[in-house]
Amino acid sequence: MAVLDLHSPVIWISAAVFAIGISVLYQNVGHALNVLGIGKTYTSVNTTSCHQIGIGVLHGCEDIVVDPNTGLAYLACGSLKPRQHWLHPDDEYDLAHESEADHVYVMDENGKYSDIKLLETASDGSLQPLSQDFRVHGFDIYWDPHDPQDMTFIFINHQLVHNAVSIFSYRHGSHHMVHVETVHSDLLHSPNNVLAMSKRAFYATNDMKYTRGIMREISIYAQLPHGHVVYRNEDGLFSVAAANIRYPNGIAKYKTWIYVASCTDPGVHIYKEDGDGKLSFQGRIVYSDGVPDNLFVDPGSGQLYSTLFLKSREVHKYFKHPSLNTTRVAATKIVRLTQRNTGEGFDIESLLIDSGDLMPTATIAAIQRRNQIRRMLIGCAMCNALVVCSDVA
């Protein structure tokens, strides 16, 4: 019978390794539970100036871009049903009920909004309604530096045949935009959001390697670094700009920095452009209590606004059953990231928390400034309305 020899170095080394293993595991498990919000409840804080607008019309506004020149907000919205096609690709998808195409709206500082029609040029040169399918996710706008009224909208478009990016030209003030091109690539297999670099060039995040089946679940739950950022250059060629990212989601730019939100390694990666469409990693901002979605850069200050899912399992349930209108317990947090004066790192400030009643999840928080009014617009991929907060810190 073997007796433990407590003087044996092997025993002590094994015990030490075991203890380190347990503490690493404990920290990881503790961090994971915190990030998923398991066992936590949240009540709303700082939401008294917030209210819903455009109920039933401004629904499913997954992403918002504010024109830095005019303060007008552009919203990419859509009915909730068709989103199941790209949010839950393994579920049976009922094409017959796809009654309404997605919409783009422009909104002023008083909450007055209008639809911008999507048109294409027919072979005889006339303008007709867009004939391709259009299912928006993230989007971005490029302003011509010589003529800021000349705008190019670049949308992630989850078409039924393949995921694509659709580019439209738009003149400030017009009631329609005109289709320029829709592009796709093997490197664009699971696009989520896009950063417009010119009228043709863009970066796009690909959140997953496997868009369906068990590998999709495994790569999300095992937090596999399977996502990447792709670059499409002026010549229309695609290449990988940054690889090995855990579920990259929102992407935004300030000066020479490019920020990419990572969902399953929650936080924000910071990159710089390296030329040739390559991004070089500079560091990351780590979140301790939530999963980020889209990012908004305030062009004046360079501050980043980031929406967080505080209870991502509840968010997942809500995304499957949005007719519940509320998760009651999902909880959303909006944070603001400010680069420290020293250039070393970021301060993370909490701005508000919502328990899930007013905003049953949020995917974008954007600051709108126009005619002395400053407010925050909060959109969400699967909500029935937009939320506006008139008093933001």
Ligand SMILES: *[C@@H]1O[C@H](CO)[C@@H](O)[C@H](O)[C@H]1NC(C)=O
């Ligand atoms: C959700 O909101 C819609 C539209 O306002 C309404 O028709 C529906 O009954 C609501 N669902 C629930 C579960 O309250």
Ligand SMILES: *[C@@H]1O[C@H](CO)[C@@H](O)[C@H](O)[C@H]1NC(C)=O
């Ligand atoms: C509420 O706002 C104050 C400042 O206006 C801020 O310090 C605090 O963190 C906010 N609370 C939450 C939970 O976001």
